Amino acid sequence: MLTAVVPYTGNLQRFLETIKSFLVQKFTADVKRIDQLPQLIVLNMTTEDLQAAETEGLLRRFRSLITLVDCPDLTLPAAYNQAVKLATRDYITFALPGDMFPVGSLAKACVFFKTQTKLVSFISLNTACLSRDTEKFDLIFRKDSPALIELNEHPDLVPIVFSGIILKKACFDSSSFNESLEYDFGLDFIYRLLKSNPKFGFAKTAAFRTTNSLESTEVGSTFALRAEWYWQTTRDFLIPLFKNHVYSDGTLPKYLQHAATYQLKWRFQHNINTNSKHVIDEEVETFFELCGNLLNQIDADIITTKSKFFTLTQFIKYTFLHLKYKDQYTPKYFYYEGNTFLEQDNTVLFKANDQKVLLELLEYDEENLIIEASIDNFVDLTKCRLLAFYAKEPLIVQETYRYAHAKYFSVSVHKRHTFKVAIPKQKLLSTPGAIAFKLKIDGHLVDLSIITKRHTSRLSSSLPKTYWASSGFVLRLATNKKTISVKKATLTTRIKAEYALLSNMLFSNKCPTQLFTLRCLYWLSYPFFSRSRIWLTYDKLYKAGDCGEYFYKHAVTRKDGISAAYVLNETSPDYARLRSEGYRPLKYGTLKHKLHFLHAEAIFTTHGGVHSFNSFTDSDIIYFQNLLRADVACIQHGLTVQQLAFNSNRLFNNMKRYYCASKYEIQNLAHPVYGYEDKSALKLTGIPRYDGLVNQDKKQILITPTWRNYIAMPATAKNESKPYYPGFKNTDYFKIYNSLLSDARLIETAKATGYKIIYLLHPTVSAQIDDYPKRDGIEIIPSLSINYEEILTESSLMVTDYSGVQFDFAYMRKPVVYYHPPKLPPHYKEGGFFYDTMGFGEICTEHDELVNNICSYMLDNCNVKPFYLARQNDFFAHSDLDSSKRIYDDMLDYQKTKTKAFKPAPSDSATNCVQD
Known part of the structure; x- marks a missing residue:
């Protein structure tokens, strides 16, 4: 019947949930042979004694069905290969802790597999994956997916997760898992099977749920924090896969192109904007080149396709096309049946009519209605013109240069075109009308839809009956989202607008009560x-x-x-x-x-x-x-x-x-x-x-590095601290600072000079406090339990990397020493503060260099050196305790005056996209 292989990796609860869901399955009502019963192979990847563990009696109760293998020194693919040798049933599946087999699902799957056994080597259950964004289970396959999926006809239905796959045991007679792959060995195996027979069965009625989100292979995955996840997938998995599957004409199967695009998508998506994990920063250009070589073998229509799990965001499409074509990315425009398209190599890349204006700000100054917005630069704005209109009359469109970038791996790959429009209030009063935006391309006018994403837009493109009443006017976004109407506000119009919005909220199934x-x-x-x-x-x-x-x-x-x-x-x-x-x-x-x-x-x-x-x-x-x-x-x-x-x-x-x-x-x-x-x-x-920084020196050395987003788990809610991260002790961050805290010379010098050493954990890693061994002379404190003012004012010397509290310390004119080990690059790029020319202390890159400097300061009573004192005096505008008063007074003045917004005089560069 069926063998299930489940590894135990330390999470007992999730492991038990998975094996229980398998063991309660009933495959047949009339058992006549032992091979009609399920077989469970448990791979103990830890040094724990599972026989002695609290497994709710499952290992004893089902001991005739369970084979327990201790393999703490094996990689997962190597352990899987061992399990295959022990499997005694016709079919085999591999499940991770947290995966769930609903009651009756496997019996249905096995019956279905028998109907397809001469046609396919494996089947997929109707798998639902946990989305990390919505925390809901999403089905991988479309509801109309056929029972026999021919990938040459449906390439976008290629399997993208190994969980929920059931294989013939005979598939392993001449092949095995690639033990050199840590992450993609399962997909690698089934893609090799598909080379000779590009089809598989889809057991629509056999449900399967995996808490492994689509973008990783385990819940709370830390794969994205490991450089190997990027290099191994591209260099060791996809490149050999492409070489082994290329057709004689040099092309690749469409289904492999989809699969590779999906794999690349998540590497980029995990490193968008401020979410960059900074694990391949030094080699990002090499990674981009590697991805470009892969994308060069993927057809442009695969990149631009719209399929449930293969649809890419506009930014990723744009990025992938540039990586694919490199300097040869030169799309052309053509006009057909009222639409303007961008194409390259006879492939439609984008539809210009789909371009949208992102409305980001609506506000009034004393004289004008101010609109700030942006538009994607997917169309070349040097070859077309952005136009704005009010009551069908052209307006001046002023280009702005504010931040509107999309970044992957901290590299800016795209910048939206940002602009500003000002409409005099007098014009709004005298001429009721609507605001509209258009693109002019090769003489054709393209009406642009208006969308919103910021709360500062006042209006919302996702909310029917949206309106904004202010400064004597009511603005509404049209139902077709092509225009914003402007009318004088009266009590009646305000009440009607509010009534319409409230009615929509009340009767909408999208708006919570x-x-x-x-x-x-x-x-x-x-x-x-x-x-x-x-x-x-x-x-x-x-x-x-x-x-x-x-x-x-x-x-x-x-x-x-x-x-x-x-x-x-x-x-x-x-x-x-x-x-x-x-x-x-x-x-x-x-x-x-x-x-x-x-x-x-x-x-x-x-x-x-x-x-x-x-x-x-x-x-x-x-x-x-x-x-x-x-x-x-x-x-x-x-x-x-x-x-x-x-x-x-x-x-x-x-x-x-x-x-x-x-x-x-x-x-x-x-x-x-x-x-x-x-x-x-x-x-x-x-x-x-x-205002609270008054020196209260108590002979303390404060070591307080800042955090990195790749060493902490995400917080479960905005108002909560980050949870414990099991992999923290394996990070360079932990190893480097743990080595510093265990330095015998540092501890002895502190003891001899009467100093206490405090290691202050950043709030985002305070949950890791128990990972640090306790040592005499070292006090390790989580930030969540301390008073910052006390610890800063009572400390004599600060050791940090890039923490912002260095400025608090320097404000008191105390010494700072920086530790910048090459393995721990900063979160942010330098902007207005350059450590080599403006820093308040010595910059150390090596452990011994840092210890030498700290000990030297302790032996000199932690006096700030004149050179660095001069830098501190130059940096700060004030040295008193009246900052709050100045801020409060300034806001009072601002509220009294509410001065009109600054309006720079139009210049040639600011009006290059004005009325036609």
Whole structure:
């Protein structure tokens, strides 16, 4: 009948779920031979004693069906090959811990396989994979997929996961798993089978669920954090696969082209924008070249196809086409039946009519309606013209240069064309009409649809009946999303617009009831909140003690009608602390918090997206973004001296103020990519947490490296810290700093000079504290349990790599030593702070060099050297404890004046896409 092979890798619960789902299967009601019973081969990949483990009696109860193999020193493909030799049934399947066989599914699969046994070497169950984005199970195959899948006819149905595959045991008589492949050995095996017989069976009625997400082969996969996952798949799996399957005319089977495109897609998707894992940074050009060579053998129509699991994002399509064609990427335009297309090598790449304007900002200054938007550069804007119209009259389209990049592996591969349009209010008053955007290509006008993704767009293209009422006008996005209508606002038009939106929310199956209720409560509470001036701030939602807390504490001392609020997760230890100090922090996620956010006059942010830090998801905020009126100010977490345009550009939160501690921050933020055309938004005030930095030296050496996104698991929620990462001890990060903490000379010198050494874990890796061995003279502290002000003011010397708290330390004019080992490159590229010419201390790249410098400082009482003191004095604009006051006063002035937005005079470069 059937043998199942299941490895045990340490997660007992997931392992038990899988083997139980297999052992309870009933394959036949009348068992006459032992081979009619299932066989389970358990591969113990650990040194644990599974016989003694708490396996709920399963290993004993089913001992006649279970073969246990201890193989802790084998790789998984080698262990699978061992298991094949022990398999005694006609069919065999391989399942990972967490995979589930629903009751009755395998009996159906085996019956089905018998009907196909002369036609195919393997079948696939109706596999559903867990999506890491939606946390739901998605079926791999289409509902209309045939029982016998001929891949020459349906190449996009090629198997893309090895889980859920049942093979004939006889397939292994002349072949085995490739033991040199760590990640793709299963797919490699079945693709080799398909070479001689490109078809397989699809058991539609036999369900199978795998918690292994489509983009990896295990839940919480850390594969993307390993360089081998990139190199082995391309160099050792796909390239040999292509060579072995190429046809005599040099082409490849379409199904392999689909399979390879899928594999490449996830390598890139795992490293988009700020999610780059930084594991192949030094060799990314070589990796791109390798991918380009593979893509050169993949037809362009495969890259641009639209299939359930093979559809690529526009950015990946664009990237893959450039890697494929290299310098030969020169698409041509042709016009057919009212549509404009881009083609290369007789393959349609893009449809220009599908281009969309991304509306990113709507707001008013004293004289104009301001529109800021962007459009993909997939069409060559040097060969066509972007036009904007109001009431069918042309408008000036001003090109802007703010951040709008798509990056893979930290390399910018695409930049959207960003632009700005200003429509005088007087024109809106005198001429009711609609705003529209068009492309002019070879004399043909292409109407562009309007989409939205940011809450700053006010309107939402995914919300019917969306509107925005402000400054005496009501704006609506047309049903066809081609135009934005503008009308004078009256009480009647406002009420009608709101009634239409609320009705849509109430009767829509997409809008949760609680969001409809919240919007109603907004209007019910409006009379009360409209008389309040709410200034809202926060830090990390699970940890206080940053600029938000300091600013909040200053704000509550001012008696000028401002209602200050500080948002914090109730489960944070700092919540109880603040309450004990007499403050009343606002509980994150409560109704009170959400109403405060919706009615706020000003928001002082330290991190990322404002709405997500105020308990509104991207899908929630669309129902409320036309209500938001708060002016957003950045009071910072770490100083903006690196290249941080991705989330520090003006439009990310429609920032009205950006408060800085150094002139070098101002210089960095003044670059066009940040989008601060009005430089008065950049204020040199200092940042709030510096108000608590009074030197209280207690002879401490503080070692506090920053984190890397590739050494931590993702947080389960915005308001929670990151969970424990089992692979942390295998990272260079752990090995390098653990070696430093165990250095005997460092510990002895500290003891001899009376210093205590503190290793402060970054909040994102605080869960790893137990990975570090305990040592005399070394105190290891998680950030979540300390008071930053205390530990910084009481320390004498800081050792860090790139942590932003170096600036706090230097603000007190204390010495800093940098540790920049080559194996630990920084998160960000240098922007306005260059360590070799501006750093506040010595830069060490080797272990012994670092220990020498630390010991030297301890022997000299940790005095800051004059050379570095001069750099500190040059860097900071202030040295007092009044940053919060300056920020508060500036925002008061801004609220009083609300000066009109800066409007640069039109220039030739700014008006090159104006009216035709």
